[in-house]
Amino acid sequence: MPGAVRTIKRGGSRFYINPETAEKVPGVTSIVGMLPKPFLPFWASRMAAETAVDNLPAVTAIAERDRDGAVDYLRNSHVRYTNLRARIGSDAHDMFERMIRLEEIGRVHPDLEPYRLGFAEFLTAVRPQLIRAEDVAWSDEHGYAGSFDALVRVRLGEDGKPDPAGTEHTLMVDWKTSRSAYPDVALQLAAYAHADRVISPDGTSEPMPHIDGAAVLHITPDGWVFKPVRIDEEIFNVFLTLRHVFQWDREISKTVFGSPIAQSVRRLVTGTQRRAA
The missing domain is CATH 3.90.320 (Lambda Exonuclease; Chain A)
Incomplete structure (x- = not known):
């Protein structure tokens, strides 16, 4: 009897492994993920802005001690929200x-x-x-x-x-x-x-x-x-x-370019340039 279907992650996408043939095929959600999502940068920016406004004293306190830490806290606002929603979901x-x-x-x-x-x-x-x-x-x-x-x-x-x-x-x-x-x-x-x-x-x-x-x-x-x-x-x-x-x-896309037909040769390095180095 064949075993259960396994899944693996490659390059941020999920693949399913056929239990009988070991064939690897992409998952439906990874394929649907090919849709353009132009709204995402604006949504992420809004999440960062809302986090800053809603937590202004805390963000200020963090920034006074660790500027980069405060930037990371705001920059990752959308990631924390997404992870929370994923857990609840x-x-x-x-x-x-x-x-x-x-x-x-x-x-x-x-x-x-x-x-x-x-x-x-x-x-x-x-x-x-x-x-x-x-x-x-x-x-x-x-x-x-x-x-x-x-x-x-x-x-x-x-x-x-x-x-x-x-x-x-x-x-x-x-x-x-x-x-x-x-x-x-x-x-x-x-x-x-x-x-x-x-x-x-x-x-x-x-x-x-x-x-x-x-x-x-x-x-x-x-x-x-x-x-x-x-x-x-x-x-x-x-x-x-x-x-x-x-x-x-x-x-x-990884197969479209072949070996170069021709390319530039290495530039001559003069003695003056060598001595200057």
Whole structure:
């Protein structure tokens, strides 16, 4: 029996290792990361400015003793925020998986309690039936893989709202705990839904089942919303374009220059220059 799918980090990107063939393919989120993000420098600058204004006495005190330390403290404001959000997001995803698998959840950290309450409301309102969670979607045809949050069945009425008597839909679902849900979630979900197969934690593989659509559960301490997401051919083709960009960035771009056809010769170093040195 094949082993579990392993992942490795190379050059800041995640790669998945096929447990049967040892083939290495890039992860979905690393491919989606090829999207331009022109807003990031402005966001990072704003985080530094807000940190300075909100902590002015502390920053001043640090700067009086260690100017470089104060600069680093402000410069890394966005990194600290991102790491904090990543930790909360990871813990919340773990909790969501346990809850949708009907595990009993006891007391949780106060930071997670709003997410627990919101997810419990979602389960009661939508009544999703879990098919799979946190398994790996693998594309043999296009060479990528990624771990998806959940594949569920929900019953929806003609108006698209939850209805116990409605039609059953199989949905690829992503949980988001960030401040906003961004359009690139459609690229992630389209990649998972168009993959060839699903690989379980023990390494066994099955064809990707028929998927009717996709949805994102955006859940914050203030509330939650469950909304459909496009994963049609147009969206998937955008993802495939980014797959080509990833290959260009990591592989093809390193092969474009050949050996020099001609180049300058070493300049003559005169005796005067040697003596001056």
